[in-house]
Amino acid sequence: xxxxxxxxxxxxxxxxxxxxxxxxxxxxxxxxxxxxxxxxxxxxxxxxxxxxxxxxxxxxxxxxxxxxxxxxxxxxxxxxxxxxxxxxxxxxxxxxxxxxxxxxxxxxxxxxxxxxxxxxxxxxxxxxxxxxxxxxxxxxxxxxxxxxxxxxxxxxxxxxxxxxxxxxxxxxxxxxxxxxxxxxxxxxxxxxxxxxxxxxxxxxxxxxxxxxxxxxxxxxxxxxxxxxxxxxxxxxxxxxxxxxxxxxxxxxxxxxxxxxxxxxxxxxxxxxxxx
Amino acid sequence: xxxxxxxxxxxxxxxxxxxxxxxxxxxxxxxxxxxxxxxxxxxxxxxxxxxxxxxxxxxxxxxxxxxxxxxxxxxxxxxxxxxxxxxxxxxxxxxxxxxxxxxxxxxxxxxxxxxxxxxxxxxxxxxxxxxxxxxxxxxxxxxxxxxxxxxxxxxxxxxxxxxxxxxxxxxxxxxxxxxxxxxxxxxxxxxxxxxxxxxxxxxxxxxxxxxxxxxxxxxxxxxxxxxxx
Numbered sequence: 001x002x003x004x005x006x007x008x009x010x011x012x013x014x015x016x017x018x019x020x021x022x023x024x025x026x027x028x029x030x031x032x033x034x035x036x037x038x039x040x041x042x043x044x045x046x047x048x049x050x051x052x053x054x055x056x057x058x059x060x061x062x063x064x065x066x067x068x069x070x071x072x073x074x075x076x077x078x079x080x081x082x083x084x085x086x087x088x089x090x091x092x093x094x095x096x097x098x099x100x101x102x103x104x105x106x107x108x109x110x111x112x113x114x115x116x117x118x119x120x121x122x123x124x125x126x127x128x129x130x131x132x133x134x135x136x137x138x139x140x141x142x143x144x145x146x147x148x149x150x151x152x153x154x155x156x157x158x159x160x161x162x163x164x165x166x167x168x169x170x171x172x173x174x175x176x177x178x179x180x181x182x183x184x185x186x187x188x189x190x191x192x193x194x195x196x197x198x199x200x201x202x203x204x205x206x207x208x209x210x211x212x213x214x215x216x217x218x219x220x221x222x223x224x225x226x227x228x229x230x231x232x233x234x235x236x237x238x239x240x241x242x243x244x245x246x247x248x249x250x251x252x253x254x255x256x257x258x259x260x261x262x263x264x265x266x267x268x269x270x271x272x273x274x275x
Numbered sequence: 276x277x278x279x280x281x282x283x284x285x286x287x288x289x290x291x292x293x294x295x296x297x298x299x300x301x302x303x304x305x306x307x308x309x310x311x312x313x314x315x316x317x318x319x320x321x322x323x324x325x326x327x328x329x330x331x332x333x334x335x336x337x338x339x340x341x342x343x344x345x346x347x348x349x350x351x352x353x354x355x356x357x358x359x360x361x362x363x364x365x366x367x368x369x370x371x372x373x374x375x376x377x378x379x380x381x382x383x384x385x386x387x388x389x390x391x392x393x394x395x396x397x398x399x400x401x402x403x404x405x406x407x408x409x410x411x412x413x414x415x416x417x418x419x420x421x422x423x424x425x426x427x428x429x430x431x432x433x434x435x436x437x438x439x440x441x442x443x444x445x446x447x448x449x450x451x452x453x454x455x456x457x458x459x460x461x462x463x464x465x466x467x468x469x470x471x472x473x474x475x476x477x478x479x480x481x482x483x484x485x486x487x488x489x490x491x492x493x494x495x496x497x498x499x500x501x502x503x504x
Contacts, residue, residue: 041382114384153347162352170351172327172371182385192426217440224453227467235455239440242457256302 005098006257007033007121010229016208017245020219023047024206024250025055025114033121034059035252038114039134039206046112050099050182054116057095062120066089084120085127085191090118092129092181092189098163113182115150115205121196121254128192132177135210137193137218139201139226144219147156147192151179158175174211200256204238212240222253229253230239277369278327281308283362293329293369297324298362311325314338314361321389322352331358341416352370379387388490420487421461423454427498445495452479452494454486454501459488461486461501468495 009028015021021042026050038054065087081089095116103109115132129134129267132148149155153176157163163171181187201222209218217239225232233251240249279298280291281316291298292310301319310319317338323330329352334339341359349355352367365385390471414494415498423430423444435442437456443466445451452470453459462483465471472494474486486492 118375157325157328162323162330163328164349167349167351170353172351175382177327177383183383220439221441224441225466227447227451231453231464231466233439235453238455238457242440 001186006199008229008255008257009252010232010233012230012251014237014241016248017241019246019248021048022053023112023129023190024208024248025030025051026204026250026252027055027059028252029059029063030255032063034118035060035202035204035254036116036118036257037134037196037206037250037252038116038181039132039248039250040112040114042111042113042182046103046106046109047114047120049102049109050112050114050181053099053102054095054114054181056229057098058091058116061094062088062118066081066120082122082125082127082193083192084228085129085193088118088120088127088129089191090191092118092131093187096131096181096187097185100185100218103182113180115177115206116181119123119204119254121204121256124196126194126196126202128190128194129189130190131179131181134204134206137205138205139203139219140197140199141222142219144203144215145214149191150177151176152177195254198256198258199206201229202253202256203236204252206247206248206250208247208253209236209240210242211247211255212245213251226255229255277367277371279308280368282357282364282366288363293322293324296324300365308365310360312363315363319360328352329369331367336360341367354358362456378391381408404473418459421456422502423492423503424492424502425497425499428496430497430499444492444497444499447468450495452492455483461503463492 009030011026013022013024013026025038028035036055036058038051040051042170053201067086069083069087103112111122117130117134117136119126119128121138128147130148136147138145138147154173158165158168158180179188190227201245203222216223221232221235223240225235233253236251237249277293279291279293280287298308299306299321300310301317302310303317319336320331320333320340322335326434330349331352332349333347338361342350342356345458356367358365405487423435425431425433435443437454441452441453441455443451450470450472451466452463452472454463463474463479463486464483465479465481471480471493474490474492475485486501492499492501
């Protein structure tokens with residue numbers, strides 16, 4: 001039994017109350033255990049082109065890349081990460097190249113860009129790759145924790161001690177990202193691997209959610225509604241809109257089933273002993 | 276462009292545009308904004324530009340700086356802020372930093388040397404932003420608080436205020452419904468279980484159901500009555 005078949009996905013996306021277009025793109029793929037979200041920006045209404053391109057490159061390329069993982073590289077980065085994680089990093093770089101190529105060919109797409117955050121469940125691990133300020137959160141034992149660090153000017157200011165984290169909501173820099181796809185030939189991709197526990201819930205979201213809804217309320221919605229993942233996704237979007245809905249808002253949820261492959265094996269052993 | 280209006284004894288005494296990364300304020304003549312008053316320190320404060328923000332910082336002045344009567348050490352300036360220093364007042368005017376205005380679209384910036392400082396924007400789109408907290412609190416305050424009183428079950432005899440955006444009731448794995456607090460009122464929605472909860476004896480179905488004063492809710496082992504305060 002693979003972890004993929006134990007992960008349930010649900011998602012919701014909405015233009016919000018203020019904007020006219022939805023430039024967010026999302027996707028899930030149960031076959032390879034993928035959840036991915038891109039928040040497009042810039043260009044003449046081409047933000048949606050950039051985010052949709054990023055998602056399609058990730059979906060197509062990752063299936064191939066995970067099917068034939070390249071032989072272990074010998075540099076330090078390769079030694080620290082699973083081949084799956086490194087494949088996700090390469091696919092993200094490919095998406096960047098593709099966006100740049102399309103932008104060069106179409107004047108209407110000039111200046112378009114997108115954030116990209118993706119996670120892949122693999123056995124008892126989750127691999128995360130991200131560029132920009134679209135976040136991945138984890139709810140574990142009813143506590144919400146942010147697993148990605150925003151590539152935003154605001155987070156840089158807080159980290160440098162220029163702004164207290166409590167004052168961050170007074171800042172006018174929340175929408176300034178320091179990294180994005182479609183910006184430069186080389187893109188710096190953050191990768192991370194974490195253990196997955198049965199009962200974990202993962203939330204991938206665009207800043208339209210976490211700018212409008214406080215973490216405490218996101219945590220509350222996930223804790224209370226984890227039994228009904230599609231409802232939880234819709235309620236999160238609704239909360240962002242109820243609070244003003246200033247931006248596009250997208251959420252992708254994944255729940256790891258309580259019955260893990262490992263536990264299943266142990267239980268069958270005990271079952272055999274009890275006989 | 277953002278500007279600072281210098282006010283002395285209630286009258287405008289000057290205008291300074293924030294056109295560089297660091298603006299110094301003090302009694303010494305070499306300051307960008309020179310305030311000649313004994314209550315102002317020689318090097319009183321600075322205003323630093325970071326992205327769209329202008330951050331006011333008191334440099335440990337003798338008599339301090341106050342914003343709306345409270346002493347401040349460091350503050351992200353908001354449109355209309357008035358800061359008192361000695362006999363002078365500085366009024367910050369920046370329509371882009373207006374809490375009543377819309378959020379801007381996400382933009383990429385060049386973090387050239389990754390140092391925190393004045394950061395040029397890559398796109399010339401106008402920025403305008405809102406303070407989330409003000410928008411949110413006004414929405415929350417605009418409709419009455421609801422509560423449920425337990426008639427039967429775990430909460431019998433108790434009153435539970437529905438202050439948070441949502442709360443579930445019922446038996447996990449059995450029958451659960453959620454009561455959501457959202458403008459303009461309260462709604463109950465089915466969460467899990469083969470059968471939906473009942474309101475006044477009627478099953479609520481799969482769509483959100485508006486709660487009215489005096490409605491009786493039956494979910495799992497619970498029987499609850501809904502009220503507005």
